[in-house]
Amino acid sequence: VQLEQSGAEVKRPGASVKVSCKASGYTFTGYYILWVRQAPGQGLEWMAWIKHDSGATHYAQRFRGRVSTTRDPSISTFNMEMSGLRSDDSAVYYCAYSEDGIVARDWGQGTLVTVSS
């Protein structure tokens, strides 16, 4: 079982970024993918989750309207797109597998997003 994330990105302020996460080896179809970010030297911050089977989503209040998470269930690939990037969005973005939307049981390797002019 594993989560494989897309590669590092460098973006200009105001641009958008999409991070992908491919899940493999999971047999439970009702799982969630959590999106969590970690700014340099900082703690973890939960951003959103998406449910694999229904596509239902939920966002942390501070990211609503700026972050969108989608999925292609046929290939178990999940995407997180963030618009209006600012320098303080520079962080490692993780996807994580969860069976209840609460416990992050497995984590992707992380995707570094750098926002710089």
Place this chain on the structure above:
Amino acid sequence: QSALTQPPSASGSPGQSVTISCTGTSSDVGAFDYVSWYQQYPGKAPKLFIYDVFKRPSGVPDRFSGSKSGNAAFLTVSGLRAEDEADYYCSSYAGTNNLIFGGGTKLTVL
């Protein structure tokens, strides 16, 4: 919602026990038995160590234990070993499908 409060650092000598606290509110830690703890080495992804307050995933040593009292949760590491030196993060369900993390604690094995 503000992050859960953790001490920035904790330390202990090999073989000793150390407890890391995670303080929330009556709307998150105090309201639900859904506290998790994650271990993270520098430059690596976090790893689940404790969930549902005290449960351990397979493969996590029983030297690690979790508990909760009121609005605070605790991670205790007994018989400290050098490889326990890492950052530890707590998280809690905060109701209405929301999740919240703590600021993290750097555990140093002296």
